[in-house]
Amino acid sequence: MNIILLFSLITAAVSCCFALVRQFQMLQQNSYFPSRYFSWVKDGYSVELCIECIAFCLSSLLMSRKLYIAQLIFLIAVLAVRVFLCVRTQKKSIKKLVFTGRIKRFFGAAVILFLLFICIYAFMPKNVTGEIFACLTLMLAFVSPLTSLLCRFVTAPVDKAVTNWYINDAKRILKEHKDLIVIGITGSYGKTTTKFILKRILSEKYNVVATPHSFNTPMGVVRTIREDLQPQTRIFICEMGAKNIGDIKEICDIVHPKYGIITSVGAQHLETFKTVDNVFKTKFELADEVLKNGGEVFVNGDSAELISRIDKSLYNIYGTSDGFSFGAEDISYGRNGSEFTANFENTEIKLASKLLGLHSVIDIIGAAALSFKLGVTPESIRFAVSSLKPTEHRLELKPYINGSTLINDAYNANPEGCLEAVRVLSSFEGMKKVIVTPGLIELGAREYECNFALGVEAAKLCDIIILVGINRSKPLREGAESVGFNPDNLYTVSSFKEAMEIYSSFADGNTAVLLENDLPDNYLN
Secondary structure, eight states: OOOHHHHHHHHHHHHHHHHHHHHHHHHHHHHHHHHHHHHHHHEEEEEEEHHHHHHHHHHHHHHHOOOHHHHHHHHHHHHHHHHHHHHHHHHHHHSSOOOHHEEEEEEEHHHHHHHHHHHHHHHHTTHHHHHHHHHHHHHHHHOHHHHHHHHHHHHHHHHHHHHHHHHHHHHHHHHHOTTTTEEEEEEEESHHHHHHHHHHHHHSSSSEEEOOOOOOOOHHHHHHHHHHHHOOOOOOEEEOOSSSSSSSHHHHHHHOSEEEEEHHHHHHHHHHHHHHHHHHHHTTHHHHHHHHHOOOEEEETTTTHHTTTSSSGGSOOOOOTTOOOOEEEEEEEETTTTEEEEEEEEEEEEEEEEEOOOHHHHHHHHHHHHHHHHOOOOHHHHHHTTTTTOOOOOEEEEEEEEGEEEEEEETOOOHHHHHHHHHHHHHTTTEEEEEEEOOSSSSGGGHHHHHHHHHHHHHHHEEEEEEEEETTTHHHHHHHHHHOOOOEEEEEEESSHHHHHHHHHHHOTTTTEEEOOOGGGGOOO
């Protein structure tokens, strides 16, 4: 056995562990779907992958020529570079790698694979098998996307077993809460805000637990049930997200909701859904379950794609148009929030909220309508709505750089909501209006069209536009240029850090900036 070659293999394996931090981060941000991860590798990692393949060939050549010391020196240099890149990338990342149980299993699988391959070489150093496994070790050490997918594959049975155990435990807990009222909320947009509003209003009468933040996957729901449900919990509000047909049904099969709110149907996640009809079918998996359980479903009548596809007699309709069972009238809003009259089955309630925008009014109406149905009094609804605070990163007003005003809408990623956010910015009369955005994603064939429209709207209503992502923001730029926006006030940068450097150079107390859709790292290019 060649000791120097053995040290080389160990060094290569250690270097790969640092490279895998980036790979697992992107796999995690792409919801562990290989197809979406492949897209990132093809679009965002192709140059680095070529470099890794060349480095593998060079290392293999040094080994075949028995230049073991040169190979070891080369691999130590690779280790140093990978450590540096790992640290730098994680510092710069918007959404860093979260070391969940699944990610830890991935790293564990990588360590076991490398140990196995290196041991096979160590015990059969002069055998063809040993040489093959030495070469395989180098290949896995250098071609990190391959190693990442291999780790996902070998851990899949364990992940499935762990997932099933957690799901069954959550079902057991729900069965023990015999009087628990489960409310499901889904929609292409507006579901998270509606969830937080609903929790606040229902809390006036009930002990309520809701899935936190954007916990809207099966495992996010299961985790909330296992960690947050208490014996005194009366209502469980469950946000349900989806990127494929059947995703909502999967969550419904766990929680079996008695009530549901469907906030919208639109052009969201069309990369996986392909058509809006598929989005509708998936969102209404919640309605199918609720009606099967003898419950009631509230749907947003202002969502054109939604209302045009349903039998209105089956649902409680809410929104801003005339004729709805639960409607909002006499709406006015500005920088201090919104005021309007809620008409709930001929009961009028005057409401005022600090939340900005027409879509916020619609979210409030939907949540208040279900609360009214569950026995919360008009007085309690009025008080709860008046005390609402903006959901974090959803049209959230904050003091900002050099005394300027920030409208943080970083979690908004739907076409209609983004256009409404720009209109909210335009209501800040007498102030310099700035938008910082990378645009919209996962809209399939409509992505260019929607980003172009956002660029047009921003050009009409904003004084300065800062676009993030050299390639991704091209439709936005073209939209702004199509209506003659001043090119001196149109900036394109490669990162949010650069955008903030530009913004801080002219921000003052008379400036309002809209941060629209803060994309994760796998989309910024």
